[in-house]
Amino acid sequence: MDYSRRLDKLAQLIRESTKTLALTGAGVSTESGIPDFRSKEKGLWNRFDPEEVASIGALERDPAEFYRNNLKWWELCLQAQPNEAHRSLAQLERKGWLLGVITQNIDGLHQKAGSKRVWEVHGHLRTCRCMKCKKTDQMDRLKESYHCAACGGLLRPSVVLFGDSMSNDYYNAEKVMSGCQLLLVVGSSLQVYPVAGLPYMARQVVIINRQPTPWDSQARLVINQSAGLVLSDLVEILGDEKGPYYEC
């Protein structure tokens, strides 16, 4: 099937669905200049194993090294601007096609693009918190010190590190997935569990990803193209039509 027929199929599936959600991964933000983890050209991550560098064990073992390794890419996330994929998802929500976005990303770009209902299952970069007294502080604090201003304890970012338990947003995402008819999986290699298990809760799954994923054989539709292109084309096809969640 060629690209335009796949796009028509995507529009048809979204029109037929009464409950559509998106699940996004690092691939939705590569067009904003943030490297993902598992593309062939891994950029920032060529030299590191993310499961080691971004782990709770690494933070506890050597905080100085942990922050040296991570602050640079967090700063990249914080400086980045939304791209066509983020804007299109926000537009789909505004027009009532999408209930919301479940994202594995910590970069906050869905909210920057205007998405209102976002479940950040791996946390975010807006704040950090003390591992001893639990007080939260602004992320900027970490540029000065990784010790808590109140008690001197070790600060950690409000992201879910490898080895952490899952966030409240993850459990809320599981709840919102109940009865999901159509899940658009955008820019995720679907290799990080438990998030990679969420597609099992949807009646139908569409994969929008540059490379194959382990889910492709079970998906209703696979589009191996860039997220920005596919989602902006989808918005164009749907035009002024309104979806089931449209609020006047």
Ligand code: NAD
């Ligand atoms: P991943 O790196 O494992 O997979 C990304 C997938 O997106 C790849 O299969 C790649 O082919 C595809 N891709 C890349 N650019 C694309 C584009 N423009 N359009 C369509 N597809 C594209 O990412 P993951 O599955 O999200 O897992 C990595 C974990 O690392 C996530 O859980 C996330 O928390 C974290 N992470 C976050 C960010 C961020 O916040 N921006 C960046 C890197 C990693």
